[in-house]
């Protein structure tokens with residue numbers, strides 16, 4: 488599943504090709520994604536200029552003078568800027584052609600992604616208005632987490648993966664950050680100290696930054712054509728290492744489920 492680093496990498500990758508460029512045509516081959524793609528965009532987007540591409544959580548916000556496209560990659564979506572048109576394959580659902588010859592292609596085998604249009608302030612959209620802060624936002628601090636965790640007895644790992652608390656901490660990043668901060672992922676969110684949350688904030692930011700620098704983590708859906716996992720996975724310290732030796736102590740990495748998600752941690756050095 489594309490996580491925040493992949494979405495940010497996508498944003499940075501397509502900006503040079505389509506910002507300030509004018510749309511010539513929109514081809515929608517398969518409008519049925521998670522929600523239907525509004526057909527009207529193929530009528531009113533041609534002639535319009537992309538003003539900016541921002542990201543909020545895992546949503547890309549493509550701004551025009553008359554509104555904003557809100558794009559989510561879902562489980563298996565991919566957005567590519569092509570320098571020339573190529574034959575569309577089965578899962579290439581949308582092509583947006585630009586006057587400069589570039590094409591923006593949306594591919595999504597599992598069709599859990601979405602492409603929506605709003606003429607209102609995009610951050611007020613119902614999908615976005617309840618999201619917690621960005622992990623790199625100044626407001627994402629230990630104090631903020633302590634306040635949000637008040638009376639919350641759920642496991643801290645589950646807590647930091649809640650997008651209403653903070654966005655972008657996917658399953659891998661949660662395990663990795665908790666390992667780096669030496670916090671047991673099962674600890675009740677309201678039992679984590681301010682000092683621990685401070686370390687956790689620091690490591691969440693560090694790990695996400697590293698992942699963005701490396702182009703995102705690579706998961707099952709993102710195996711290359713030879714079936715090899717991506718390079719960031721080689722830097723994972725704890726995720727996917729069940730029964731292997733801890734890289735920090737003599738203990739063995741334990742795997743269990745928290746909130747129905749695979750969780751990896753070292754009982755020896757995470758308390």
Ligand SMILES: [Zn+2]
Pocket residue numbers: 733734735736737738753754755756757
């Ligand atoms: Zn250990």
